[in-house]
Amino acid sequence: MSPLITVDELRALETAPVLVDVTWNLAGPPGKEAYDAGHLPGAYFVDLDTELAAPPGPGRHPLPTATTVTATFARLGITSADTPVVVYDANNAMSAARAWWTFRYFGLTNVKVLDGGLAAWQSAGEELTTEAPSGGVPGGFVATPGHIPVLDAEGAAAVAAKGILLDARAPERFAGEVEPMDPVAGHIPGAVNAPTGANVTESGHFRTPAELRERFTALGVTEGADVAVYCGSGVTAAHETLALESAGIPATVYIGSWSEWITDPTRPVATGKD
Template sequence: MNAIITASELAGESAGERPPVLLDVRWQLGGPPGRPAYDEGHLPGAVYIDLDTELAGPAGAGRGRHPLPDLDVFGAAMRRAGVSADRPVVAYDGGPGWGAARAWWLLRWAGHEDVRVLDGGLAAWTAEGRPLSTVAPEPAEGTFVPRPGALPLLSADDAAALARSGVLLDARAGERYRGEVEPIDPVAGHIPGAVSAPTTENATEDGRFRAAPELRERFAALGAKEEARVGVYCGSGVSAAHEVLALAVAGIPAALYVGSWSEWSADPSRPVATGADPG
């Protein structure tokens, strides 16, 4: 099953007999909160999901800035939105797709088999002249119970090992990878052996994913081919989920290091590489 859906496809499915559950996951690093934007207009029937409190646990030492959520909290949020295991789910955000990808990854990791992301997000929907709503729906309670483990997950030690034995992609901006600037975390640089692969290069200017053959070519040039063992990290496990999604579009399975650089760099015993070379 394709991991993404176009606005026109979503409109057709939403008007059908088995409409998908819609999750609005508008989020920006450092704010502002996405709820006010949701209240101003969202896809009809979409339920707002808060990334920081429902798709992540509290930040803390040894956990990173967006660790895995408590499964009870996550499951309750999904059921509140109407999510059940036998009903398709589509997540979207206001761009650049990171919040929606985090929801996609968590649901897939937790065992839901039919989850997609709206390609191009809210902008793709409105660009086709499709309506928005200011009514917050109250869907019937869903029945989804998280059963984690359906997608591969990396610990810090796993990521270090994969950087040596497989392909570990760093989804952050190139200047952060090289250690030229670090606006958020305490140390600049990258995990030794990781390859720079900014997630922004997976999409076109309008926020849609590049075509699958183009993505396959890009990842192959980075060493991430179908037969390779591939993992991804970023700053805190959010934009890396978007890269895992891009890899899925390309047909390449990949593991996610959720703690990412925010966890790695908080431990002074872990090595740090700088410069353009993996190290």
């Protein structure tokens, strides 16, 4: 079953899902400002930095605590593991994918990403609202960690050595030519560069499963291969994992990613395009 849902499929659902706006901008302004300016009717806002991540250290976006996620679930009115949830954002699903991955990690089983996000909704002729929904259900579904696998630095190094470790960052960051976010430039030795921008079309929709399979096959992903993904801080890695799952390829996220990898000076650093 696809992890994506189209606008038409969303409109056709018999049971209204919990809608979640996860608009986020790495360099600002805060996503809440965009949400307040207009969002899907009934959508709640979830802040990536405070609800989908713990405070930095080590790494810029560590996993949030189960207590934090439980409070978010209650605010959203999520009452069970199979409560239908649809997440979206205004930036090619980069932050929505982090919500999709995090919610599943903490026990939700019916989470989808709106393909094309806010722009697709508007292109379909649907209206936005500035009204926020009322509060959810206190004492709702209790989040518990570990429902999908996650890698630490040692695990990522092992996949790089024996499987396929994909680096979802831009080519110049992978090569170590520039590094706007972290104090050390480069990549994990053995990783393969697979920038997330190639997962979507100019309209912000994900490429077809066949196109994505072709892309990842060209990068060395083979049937039955151990595949993992990292990025700068575990945000765009989730987007890459979403694309892989859409293509029918299971993958694990190294959630600490590059910003955690470099906190240990004994870990090796590679530069260059290979």
